[in-house]
Amino acid sequence: MSKGLHISDDLSLPIDTVTSTLIVYGGKGMGKTNLGSVLVEELTRARLRWSVLDPLGVWWGLRHSADGKGSGIECLVLGGSHADIPIEPTAGAVIADLVVDEPANVIIDFSRKPSGEMWGIGEKVRFVTDYAYRLFQRQGELVGGHRREPIFQLLDEAARYIPQTIPHGAENLAKCVGAWEQLVEEGRNIGIGVGLLTQRSARMNKSVSEVADAILAFRIVGPNSIGAITDWLGEHVPKAEVNKMVETIRSLERGHCLVVSPGWLKFEGVVGIRARHTFDSSATPKPGERAKRVYGDGAKPDLQKYAARMQETIEKAKADDPKELRAQIVKLQRELKQRPTGAGEPKIVEVKIPTVPKAVFGWVSELTRLSEELSGACTLVNESLRKTTSEIATPMPTFTHKSYGYDVTIDRRTGTGTIKGPNVRDIETHVPPANGHGGDNTHLPVGERAVLIAAAQFNGVDKKQIITLTGYAKRSRDAYIQRLGVRGYVEVKGNIVSPTDAGIAALGDSYEPLPTGDDLWKHWSGRLPEGELKLLTTLMSAGQGNWLSKPDLMDATGYAKRSVDAYLQRLGAKRLVETGSGAAMASGELFD
Numbered sequence: 001m002s003k004g005l006h007i008s009d010d011l012s013l014p015i016d017t018v019t020s021t022l023i024v025y026g027g028k029g030m031g032k033t034n035l036g037s038v039l040v041e042e043l044t045r046a047r048l049r050w051s052v053l054d055p056l057g058v059w060w061g062l063r064h065s066a067d068g069k070g071s072g073i074e075c076l077v078l079g080g081s082h083a084d085i086p087i088e089p090t091a092g093a094v095i096a097d098l099v100v101d102e103p104a105n106v107i108i109d110f111s112r113k114p115s116g117e118m119w120g121i122g123e124k125v126r127f128v129t130d131y132a133y134r135l136f137q138r139q140g141e142l143v144g145g146h147r148r149e150p151i152f153q154l155l156d157e158a159a160r161y162i163p164q165t166i167p168h169g170a171e172n173l174a175k176c177v178g179a180w181e182q183l184v185e186e187g188r189n190i191g192i193g194v195g196l197l198t199q200r201s202a203r204m205n206k207s208v209s210e211v212a213d214a215i216l217a218f219r220i221v222g223p224n225s226i227g228a229i230t231d232w233l234g235e236h237v238p239k240a241e242v243n244k245m246v247e248t249i250r251s252l253e254r255g256h257c258l259v260v261s262p263g264w265l266k267f268e269g270v271v272g273i274r275a276r277h278t279f280d281s282s283a284t285p286k287p288g289e290r291a292k293r294v295y296g297d298g299a300k301p302d303l304q305k306y307a308a309r310m311q312e313t314i315e316k317a318k319a320d321d322p323k324e325l326r327a328q329i330v331k332l333q334r335e336l337k338q339r340p341t342g343a344g345e346p347k348i349v350e351v352k353i354p355t356v357p358k359a360v361f362g363w364v365s366e367l368t369r370l371s372e373e374l375s376g377a378c379t380l381v382n383e384s385l386r387k388t389t390s391e392i393a394t395p396m397p398t399f400t401h402k403s404y405g406y407d408v409t410i411d412r413r414t415g416t417g418t419i420k421g422p423n424v425r426d427i428e429t430h431v432p433p434a435n436g437h438g439g440d441n442t443h444l445p446v447g448e449r450a451v452l453i454a455a456a457q458f459n460g461v462d463k464k465q466i467i468t469l470t471g472y473a474k475r476s477r478d479a480y481i482q483r484l485g486v487r488g489y490v491e492v493k494g495n496i497v498s499p500t501d502a503g504i505a506a507l508g509d510s511y512e513p514l515p516t517g518d519d520l521w522k523h524w525s526g527r528l529p530e531g532e533l534k535l536l537t538t539l540m541s542a543g544q545g546n547w548l549s550k551p552d553l554m555d556a557t558g559y560a561k562r563s564v565d566a567y568l569q570r571l572g573a574k575r576l577v578e579t580g581s582g583a584a585m586a587s588g589e590l591f592d
Contacts, residue, residue: 005042010271018048018150019193021184023209025201026218031255032197036154037276044073049151051099055124057111061281063298072278074299080109084303089123092130100138104301125176128161132179140190150191158196159203171473177205184208201228207562214261219252236262451480452503455490457514460498468573517592535567536576539586547583
C-alpha cells in the first residue's frame, strides 16, 4: 500500500489532506457517506485528528466493525440517540472547546435531543455557527508558543448551512455562512482542513466551493446540480474537457466518483472508493431485508473525564436557553392558577421598597426586560408590567396596580408599599438596585453592556454599526437600546445612539475609552480577527492617506472579493478604514 490516505486502489490522498478542503457531491445512496467514513478511517490510521458534524444521526457506526460484532474506531459520540454525552443547541462553543482541547476524535450528532425530539433547523444553524466560530478561534491559539495539532472537520449535508442564496432577514444563516467561509478560506493557516458533503451541489455557496483543493463527484443527474459542478470545472480545467467530465458524472456507477484536482493532486479521473471497514449505520434496508445490528459498545473511550468536563458547561448553556426559561414560566403560571382561593378577610403583607423612587422604576424595567425576552410565553405578564411602568411614569404621589387578584400600592414619598390579596403567604420580594442611581453599576446584562460599550467607544454610533460591532440582530439591538434608554444610559437622535454620563458611569472601571494614533493601532492589532487584521495591516503599510483598490487588497491578502468586502465593512464599523469608489485606506486616526 502506498503512503498517504488509501481511499481507493486507484488513488491515495497525501497526508496534508488534514489541512485541505474537499467537497464531495453526489445523489442519495451514491457513496458520499462511505467516502467520508473511509477518509476518517484513513485519518485514524495515520494518527491524524478528525471531527464529524452529523445532522442526520448516521455516523455512529464508525465505532463498530463492519459486521457489527466487534470494535471499530475509538471515538467520542456527542448527542443523538447513541450519545455518550447529551448536547444542547446552545452548546456549540462548548463542544468546539472540547474538540480543540482533548485528543479524542469526535462525532457530533445534532439530529435529536436527549428527549428524542428532533432539532429544529434554527437550532441546528445556531449550533453549527457557534461551533465554527469557536473552532477557528481556539484552533488558532498558540500553546507554549507552538501551533496545535491539525484537525480535519467534516460537515454532512453542508449545503443546508452554507447555501448560495440566503433568504431576506435570515441573519443567523448569514452568520453561519460567514463562519464557514472563514474556516475554509483561512483554516489551512491554523491547521484546520474541511470536508463538505452534500447532495445539493446547486445550493452550495460558491465562495466556499471555488476555493476547494479538490472535488469528488458521485453520480448526479439534476440539471441545476450539474450546472454547479460545471461552474467549478470551468474555473479549473480546460473548457474542452468540461463536457466530457459532465457526461462521465451522469453515468458513474454507485461507489465510483470523478476526482478533479489539477493544482493540489494533479489528478483528474474516475476512481472506485474502497468499502469501509466500519459498520455502515447509514445504509437503507432493502424491501424484505432485516436491518443489520451492532453488539456491544464498540470502541468506546473512557468517558469519565469528558463527562465531568461537559456537565457544568452544558447545564449553564441550558440555563441560559430562553426556551428553557419560557417552560419554567409556563409551569409557574400553571401553579399560580391552581392555587386555592380562600375566604375571609385578605391578609396584608408589608413590603419594603428602596427609598429612592427611581429604584421602583428600575425594578419594573428589569422585570419588563426579562418578560420581553420571553415574549409569547407570558403575554399576560407583559401587559401587566407595561401598565405598571406607565403608572410609575405618571407624576402621582401613590399608585395602585392589580395583577392576578392582588392589589399593589406603592407610596412614592416614603418608598414603602403593600400587597393585598387572598391567601397572601410567605411572599418574598427581590428588588434589584436602580443601576446608575446609587446601586451597583457593574452588573448590566451582557447584551445591553455590549451595545453601551459600542456607543461609548465611538462617543455615538449609528444603529447599523451596532449590528456589525456586536453581532446582534436588529430586533435584539433595538430591545437593548430601548432598555438602555429607559435606564437613562443612552440618548437616541435619529439613527445615532450616544452614551450619557450615567451610561459611562454604569460601565464601571472595566471600560476604557479608545486611544488615538499609534496607541489605537496597538489596541486593535491585539483584538481584531485574523482576516480583518491582515487587511488592516496591508492598508497601514500603504501609509496615511494612500488608497488601495480592492483588487490590490485581494492580491496582497489572498482573500476572495466577498471576504475583502466583509472585512472592510467590519473595519468600517470600527472606524478603522475609509472606503469609496472600489478602494480603501486606513483611517487617519490610526496615525500619530
